[in-house]
Amino acid sequence: MGQDILVVAEHLKGEFADVTFELLGKAAELAGATGGSVSVALIGSGMKDKAQELGAAAKVYSVDHTGLADFNPLTHGSALAAVVDHAAPRLTLVANTSMGMDLAASLSVAKDLPLIAYALDVQVDGDAIVATSQLYGGKIYAESASTGASVIVSVLAGVFPADAGRTNGSPAIEDVAAPDGIDDAQVRFQALVEPEGGDVDITQHDILVAVGRGIGSEDNLPLAEELASALGGAVCSSRPIVDSKWLPKTRQVGKSGLKVKPKVYLALGISGAPEHIEGMKDAELIIAVNTDETAPIFEFAHYGSTEDLFDLVPALTEKLK
Amino acid sequence: MNIVVPVKLVPDLVEELEINDDGTDLERDFLSYKINEFCDHAIEEALQIKEAHGASVTVIAIERDETDKVLYTALAKGADRAVKVTGVDEAATTHTAAKAMCTVIAGMDYDVVMTGVQAADDRDGQLGILLAGYLGVPCVSVVSDVSVSGDTLTVHKEYSGGMMARYEVTPKIVLGVQAARQTPRYAPVSRVRQIMKETELEEVLVGDADVDVGSTVRRMYTPEKGEGAEMLEGSSEDVAARIAQLLNEKRS
Ligand SMILES: Cc1cc2nc3c(=O)[nH]c(=O)nc-3n(C[C@H](O)[C@H](O)[C@H](O)COP(=O)(O)OP(=O)(O)OC[C@H]3O[C@@H](n4cnc5c(N)ncnc54)[C@H](O)[C@@H]3O)c2cc1C
Numbered sequence: 164m165g166q167d168i169l170v171v172a173e174h175l176k177g178e179f180a181d182v183t184f185e186l187l188g189k190a191a192e193l194a195g196a197t198g199g200s201v202s203v204a205l206i207g208s209g210m211k212d213k214a215q216e217l218g219a220a221a222k223v224y225s226v227d228h229t230g231l232a233d234f235n236p237l238t239h240g241s242a243l244a245a246v247v248d249h250a251a252p253r254l255t256l257v258a259n260t261s262m263g264m265d266l267a268a269s270l271s272v273a274k275d276l277p278l279i280a281y282a283l284d285v286q287v288d289g290d291a292i293v294a295t296s297q298l299y300g301g302k303i304y305a306e307s308a309s310t311g312a313s314v315i316v317s318v319l320a321g322v323f324p325a326d327a328g329r330t331n332g333s334p335a336i337e338d339v340a341a342p343d344g345i346d347d348a349q350v351r352f353q354a355l356v357e358p359e360g361g362d363v364d365i366t367q368h369d370i371l372v373a374v375g376r377g378i379g380s381e382d383n384l385p386l387a388e389e390l391a392s393a394l395g396g397a398v399c400s401s402r403p404i405v406d407s408k409w410l411p412k413t414r415q416v417g418k419s420g421l422k423v424k425p426k427v428y429l430a431l432g433i434s435g436a437p438e439h440i441e442g443m444k445d446a447e448l449i450i451a452v453n454t455d456e457t458a459p460i461f462e463f464a465h466y467g468s469t470e471d472l473f474d475l476v477p478a479l480t481e482k483l484k
Numbered sequence: 485m486n487i488v489v490p491v492k493l494v495p496d497l498v499e500e501l502e503i504n505d506d507g508t509d510l511e512r513d514f515l516s517y518k519i520n521e522f523c524d525h526a527i528e529e530a531l532q533i534k535e536a537h538g539a540s541v542t543v544i545a546i547e548r549d550e551t552d553k554v555l556y557t558a559l560a561k562g563a564d565r566a567v568k569v570t571g572v573d574e575a576a577t578t579h580t581a582a583k584a585m586c587t588v589i590a591g592m593d594y595d596v597v598m599t600g601v602q603a604a605d606d607r608d609g610q611l612g613i614l615l616a617g618y619l620g621v622p623c624v625s626v627v628s629d630v631s632v633s634g635d636t637l638t639v640h641k642e643y644s645g646g647m648m649a650r651y652e653v654t655p656k657i658v659l660g661v662q663a664a665r666q667t668p669r670y671a672p673v674s675r676v677r678q679i680m681k682e683t684e685l686e687e688v689l690v691g692d693a694d695v696d697v698g699s700t701v702r703r704m705y706t707p708e709k710g711e712g713a714e715m716l717e718g719s720s721e722d723v724a725a726r727i728a729q730l731l732n733e734k735r736s
Pocket residue numbers: 374375376377378400401402403404415416417418419420421431432433434435436437438439442452453454455458470471472473601602626662
């Protein structure tokens with residue numbers, strides 16, 4: 164195996180995801196340590212035309228096929244395995260996203276390569292690749308080392324700066340043949356389903372009152388609504404509230420929901436799972452209320468309280484009226 | 485349609501998690517386990533399919549402290565079969581758990597495997613995707629909306645911002661379930677007790693599943709609280725007053 168760092172490009176509707184540039188920036192830094200160079204696995208249809216956006220890489224391995232236009236875990240997975248065979252990277256960086264999760268773990272089995280997932284950091288330490296995983300809902304970190312000749316690390320979105328990898332250029336393009344059987348695969352992409360328009364656009368509000376599972380039941384939501392209206396803000400939530408259909412999907416903040424950047428984010432009964440944090444960590448002022456003093460939300464909040472939200476919220480609403 | 489649901493038990497995150505003496509794993513002596521919440525959704529979605537289209541649902545779990553309860557509960561909810569896998573180390577990696585599940589499932593007559601999209605201890609990847617690799621069948625994960633029509637299934641894979649991709653899939657297939665179409669049901673305790681009295685769990689010993697994952701944990705730790713929140717102390721009145729003050733400063 165070589166010393167190169169291979170970044171798996173993620174794209175949707177013809178645009179590269181921010182995380183692709185985040186990985187590229189990190190890869191450039193790591194390539195200095197391995198003495199290799201940065202390359203990209205670009206799997207899609209017609210995406211080659213956008214390779215100049217991947218100027219942080221020296222080389223782009225392109226698997227281009229009309230049947231690969233939309234992400235498909237099966238066919239994109241076998242295309243990635245073909246690129247890895249061809250490129251023999253020291254390290255493959257994949258985003259720990261919906262698409263990247265599928266690719267990283269299937270590649271690990273297909274090519275019998277070590278995988279370190281949920282990474283917040285990756286380093287080269289002598290002959291080892293060292294990555295720090297965020298586990299147990301963000302409560303525990305694990306630093307793993309692998310001396311394997313080729314290692315996969317799936318990196319959480321939003322942990323490295325995208326600007327570091329956003330460079331235009333003209334990387335060399337090397338075509339890799341598409342795998343067989345793309346058009347009659349067992350998994351067939353049908354369509355992208357756009358999110359429904361919302362009653363309230365939580366990304367446009369300065370003040371958000373966010374509720375999590377700590378709110379207990381749908382009947383308690385008015386507590387949050389009264390507080391939000393006293394503040395002139397809107398109510399949003401963590402995922403379980405939406406899964407329970409207490410609030411519409413358009414109110415969900417996080418990895419599979421919306422990213423928000425309000426002036427104030429008041430988190431009530433939210434534990435602060437990494438998937439939630441991804442959507443709100445850039446809020447200007449974060450205040451968290453959670454009875455568990457070890458809840459990870461307190462690492463990201465500016466102010467915190469372990470008061471019971473059922474005591475605190477009515478008192479707070481009263482003071483703001 | 486035969487649906488197999490391998491479920492993971494994970495440490496209860498509500499309890500305090502302690503690190504062992506050499507700092508490389510959790511202190512597992514007094515750890516309490518519960519079903520991974522996404523696996524609970526996988527069971528629910530399998531039962532929904534069973535109720536709508538007719539299917540047989542088999543739930544499988546690796547032996548931990550609470551496994552019997554989890555499996556009896558699954559039966560009480562409506563699963564047809566429950567299998568306990570023994571002989572797999574408590575600190576096993578997800579690769580090893582997937583290999584063990586593969587050993588058991590490969591011999592079954594299954595169409596669809598549904599499991600939780602991820603679990604709190606997935607340091608080396610997610611059970612469903614790894615299992616699919618070992619079984620040699622495809623996987624779609626982060627799936628939330630499954631429907632069945634004849635021999636094909638339509639599934640929705642979630643991206644960010646509420647965007648989804650719709651796929652049509654032909655069994656055999658593994659699905660990593662994000663959320664069932666409704667909140668996982670509860671099984672009345674009396675029903676679980678009754679099942680426990682009437683039923684004996686099937687057990688399968690898998691002794692040789694160990695997979696070399698090619699990485700070792702050097703250090704496991706609780707993240708620094710360094711940059712953490714300033715904690716507001718006092719009565720709820722005091723805290724409310726302080727928060728009101730912070731909010732008013734920010735609003736003006
Ligand atoms: C692929 C994927 C994508 C995901 N996308 C998202 C996403 O977009 N958004 C998202 O939010 N999650 C997402 N999740 C789910 C995420 O992993 C967590 O399960 C979820 O964020 C937990 O929500 P929660 O904090 O409300 O619930 P919990 O983790 O159950 O936390 C509830 C908290 O309330 C506290 N509490 C209880 N009672 C009280 C009280 N009376 N007063 C004060 N505090 C109290 C508890 O101490 C606890 O910390 C995703 C998961 C996956 C696998």
